[in-house]
Amino acid sequence: MANKKSKGLGRGLNELFADNGVNTDEETVVDLDLNVLRPNPYQPRQTFNEDALVDLANSIEKSGVFQPIIVREAPDQAGHYEILAGERRVRASKRADQSQIPAIVRQVTEEQMMEIGVLENLQREDLTPLEEAEAYDMLMTNLQLTQAQVSERLGKSRPYIANYLRLLGLPKAVKDMLQDNQLSMGQARTLLSLKDKSKLGALAKKAAEEKMTVRALEAEVNRLNGKAKKSVKKPLKRKKSPFVRSTENQLQERFGTQVSINETAGKDHKGKIEIDFMSNDDLNRILELLKINQD
Numbered sequence: 106m107a108n109k110k111s112k113g114l115g116r117g118l119n120e121l122f123a124d125n126g127v128n129t130d131e132e133t134v135v136d137l138d139l140n141v142l143r144p145n146p147y148q149p150r151q152t153f154n155e156d157a158l159v160d161l162a163n164s165i166e167k168s169g170v171f172q173p174i175i176v177r178e179a180p181d182q183a184g185h186y187e188i189l190a191g192e193r194r195v196r197a198s199k200r201a202d203q204s205q206i207p208a209i210v211r212q213v214t215e216e217q218m219m220e221i222g223v224l225e226n227l228q229r230e231d232l233t234p235l236e237e238a239e240a241y242d243m244l245m246t247n248l249q250l251t252q253a254q255v256s257e258r259l260g261k262s263r264p265y266i267a268n269y270l271r272l273l274g275l276p277k278a279v280k281d282m283l284q285d286n287q288l289s290m291g292q293a294r295t296l297l298s299l300k301d302k303s304k305l306g307a308l309a310k311k312a313a314e315e316k317m318t319v320r321a322l323e324a325e326v327n328r329l330n331g332k333a334k335k336s337v338k339k340p341l342k343r344k345k346s347p348f349v350r351s352t353e354n355q356l357q358e359r360f361g362t363q364v365s366i367n368e369t370a371g372k373d374h375k376g377k378i379e380i381d382f383m384s385n386d387d388l389n390r391i392l393e394l395l396k397i398n399q400d
Contacts, residue, residue: 134173136205141185147222149240162200173207234290238269267361279309291319298363
């Protein structure tokens, strides 16, 4: 056992630990056996870059681990610990045939455990879009938080959170493509605008195979959406003014979904606003943004 200074984990994590009365400037570092460590049960990251792990393992084999990991005692197994921060270092240490790793043991609540799992990865910016979306959904579900509360806790805008949560409404096959980096976040968001959801999987596959740009995919989505409307006779619409187009953009950013403002030609100047949603959960999210009581 030795005393060392631990490096900071970022402003968000330090504030989280400070709420629990923990001094993050200087703490006791202990050596723990790797076989008593297990991942944070709320770890949102599902995949780890193999090349990066190999490089880190080579570094650890030569120089050891300089920054201790952060753990808590496992609540259901004496002598075991759950990793709050540093799972990559643990995995790389095992690859480097190490038996122990320096660690700081902290007392944290289950709620903090969830937040740390998300924050530690968000600050590293190595989550896939789908993993990030699932992390936000996990916080909302397990801690019974609203989007606004998640936004405030994590320092992200509400539209930013909403845009990621919408990805969870994609079909599984499309989500798998997003997780495997066959589709980008921009492409996935564009696909969500497709009105005929039965064509979503085929279009996603086409976008991946042809390496379509987001702009090209938007054009294809607009073309398919236009086809779906041809069979329905609708009132003549006005050409949208710059003000209407600007308002549409603001509403789309606000609700994190496709929004259309349509005006009909004529003296009555009637029109309508259409807000797309992917599922009941997506609808509830929009109603929450509108502050509409859903009870």
